[in-house]
Amino acid sequence: MQTTVESGWQGEWRRGQPRQRPRTVHQRAARHQCSSCGKISARKLPHCPTCRSVCYCNSECQRAHYYKGHKEDCETFLNPPLDVTFVTEPIEGEKYARDPVFAQHHQDGFGCWVSIKTSPHCELQFMANPTRANKDAECRLPGDLGVTMENLDNCQAHASNLLTLQVLVQNRRKDKKLVLVLGGQSHVVSFGKSTEDVLQGKTIIDGVTTFQMERQSFASVPVAYDPFDKKPRLFVKNLDGVELKEGGRLPPAVKDAEKGILALRPGQYAILQMQYRVGDGGSMRKDWDALRLLQTFTLPVVVPWGEDRSPSAFEADYAREHRKSGSAPLGMRVTFDQDAVQEFFKDGIKGGDEAHIRSHYGEKGAKKYDRQMEVAKQKSLDIMKEFRRRGGTLEEALAFQLGAGMTDEALLTLLHWEED
Ligand SMILES: [Zn+2]
Ligand SMILES: [Zn+2]
Known part of the structure; x- marks a missing residue:
């Protein structure tokens, strides 16, 4: 084992x-803001030991919040633990x-x-x-x-x-x-x-x-x-x-x-x-x-x-x-x-990858996506070359890539393949 x-x-x-x-301001606040009185503390606050989904300045705040409704939220798993x-x-x-x-x-x-x-x-x-x-x-x-x-x-x-x-x-x-x-x-x-x-x-x-x-x-x-x-x-x-x-x-x-x-x-x-x-x-x-x-x-x-x-x-x-x-x-x-x-996916379902990426990750995300597609294409090309170098056929190279789930990249590479 x-x-x-x-x-x-x-x-x-x-x-x-x-x-x-990266940790965001919001997430930091979530761990430093009392769930009961709302005060923001410089230090990390202790959390409810049962659920860890809320945190408090002190036991008074904890008690108050518990009877204000946290008892139920805690038992019904309303929120997951606070985790960045x-x-x-x-x-x-x-x-x-x-x-x-x-x-x-x-x-x-x-x-x-x-x-x-x-x-x-x-x-x-x-x-x-x-x-x-x-x-x-x-x-x-x-x-x-x-x-x-x-x-x-x-x-x-x-x-x-x-x-x-x-x-x-x-x-x-x-x-x-x-x-x-x-x-x-x-x-x-x-x-x-x-x-x-x-x-x-x-x-x-x-x-x-x-x-x-x-x-x-x-x-x-x-x-x-x-x-x-x-x-x-x-x-x-x-x-x-x-x-x-x-x-x-x-x-x-x-x-x-x-x-x-x-x-x-x-x-x-x-x-x-x-x-x-x-x-x-x-x-x-x-x-x-x-x-x-x-x-x-x-x-x-x-x-x-x-x-x-x-x-x-x-x-x-x-x-x-x-x-x-x-x-x-x-x-x-x-x-x-x-x-x-x-x-969550409605933009993508309607408008495809581009729409999904833009609505979830903005321009920066779209650029990153393009870069990753480039890397994938390069990898596919490398595989094709390696097969040819060792005397394998393009069909074998394609079968291998399909087997590895590289459908898009493999087909694209094959389409643009030029024998040296
Ligand atoms: Zn408090
Ligand atoms: Zn709790």
Whole structure:
């Protein structure tokens, strides 16, 4: 079992993702402004230990606020904990939240908020592929050319059809009991009517199962699973607001960073990022295309966890049950709010990428997006050249890129390919 965060892999991920967002005046205020009396303090204020979504000057303010209504908000998980990397309301001057909540649920004193890792390049993302340990075995180019993808940024490929979910989980139990989270076993379930679309581009190795309910067929898709090396494509981003450091010692709450297994004490929260391939890159290429097909996010949890059985035993049971029945045996089903999805993406749905990027990220974001497209095209060109240099055909190069999800870039490069 993994006991430390694999060195390099978080950095690998970050290289392909937008940098940590700068703290804004608004977010600073949120941590320094008393939720009860409104006074702004120079120091960071203590927060409600149960939810961490509010903070106070002192215990008088805390008491007053509690009876003014926070008691209920705290119990109904109205707001996620204050965290500069999970900002669910638009910050000053912006139209949209940085981390919009598309699904939210709580039960038995445990809550879950699902957002996505939005970025200007909504359809074009690096595939965070933690295949570093066995990249030679897993990422061999087709056609027996005897080269590995090592020269292509250590197996990191662009993909135009990946969705990155950002999931915040928190224990707010009052009985001091732990909650066990099996993040790497998370699934999404499609709407019955969209199952065909969800299945496009999926193969047996993707671990997708289908099942029937009320004469409709549903698909259950693992969301933190890498079909290349059958490992979770997942990353524990932070615990209680502290970012997990590369190669650093793991906090006791993180039982297995690679599999996303967490044991959270009351008050503790964690943010997980998980990434999966949606569709074939043809019919489904945008975040919103993928999100609109989703009915629920299923997160396996044990609430409460009495430490009676080991996390890995629970995980093994879960995987076996899921394979057998096709549906999730334990945990939380978090329903996607399709109105929220529609509202957040309406500019893009109507006007395409450009409109989406402009309304969410402004001119600066649009420029960044263009630059990233250039990098992607260059990478595709490099792959084509490498195949030709080793005597491979353009068809092989194309097949390889399609396999890596580089649909747009590969086709563009092929179109403009000129043999030397
Ligand atoms: Zn106060
Ligand atoms: Zn609270």
